[in-house]
Amino acid sequence: MPSGNVHNLINTGAFLVIAGSTAYARQQGLVSPSWPEILAFTGSFFIGTFMMSPDLDLAEQNVNSKKAWGPLGFIWVPYGKMFSHRGLSHTWIVGPLTRLGYLTLLLAALYYLVVLLMPEMKSKITFENVPKTLEFWQPYILGYYLSQWLHLIADGISPDMRALGRTFKKKKR
Ligand SMILES: [Zn+2]
Incomplete structure (x- = not known):
């Protein structure tokens, strides 16, 4: 591995190939991504690569993607303890979602803690301006998932639903 x-x-390397071919396709008039879309894709691709890698299932040790969080690296230790290495964390659809879900839970907990300690903050933190269209989030989803899938391909894991079944069974035992 x-x-x-x-x-x-x-x-x-894969990003450079994608960037090169997209630039070429753009020149040929085949695609026309906007700059915000390009930035969204690039940002989430590299956050996915360096900070949200499937190997965070080893976060109880010192893995690269944990170190990338600097002093905040410890927040991934429970995730590493929860998920067995190359188990559910290394599946194609659910795997990347487990890390997003975990992070969302932590942020939600932080939000409620802040609001509990400082009730006056409640009116200051609003989520009204968060875009709610799929179109807006598409380049983020694409960049993040692509970074995860490249990792799985390099690990030699195929997008196989039977593998997912095995993972669940293993967890139950
Ligand atoms: Zn891996």
């Missing part, structure tokens, strides 16, 4: 550094190299 490739090390964290090798994964980062593979993903960065």
Whole structure:
């Protein structure tokens, strides 16, 4: 299985190929991504690569994607303890969602803690301006999932639903 550094190299290389072909396709008039879309894709691709990698299932040890969080790296330790290495965390659809869901739960907990300690903050933190269209989020989803799938391909894991079944069974035992 490739090390964290090798994964980062593979993903960065793949990104350059994608960027090159997109630039070419754009020149040919085949695609016309806007700059906000390009930035959204690039940002979530690299956050996915360096900070949200499937190998966070080893966060009880010192893995690259945990180190990328600096002093906040410890927040992934429970995630690492919860998920067995190359189990559910390394599946194609649910795997990337487990990390997003975990992070969302932590942020929600933080939000409620802040509101509990400082009730006056409640009116200051609003979610009204968060875009709610799929169109807006598409480049983010694409960038994040692509970064995760490249990792799984490099690990030699195929998008196989039977593998998902095995993962669940293993967890129950
Ligand atoms: Zn892996």
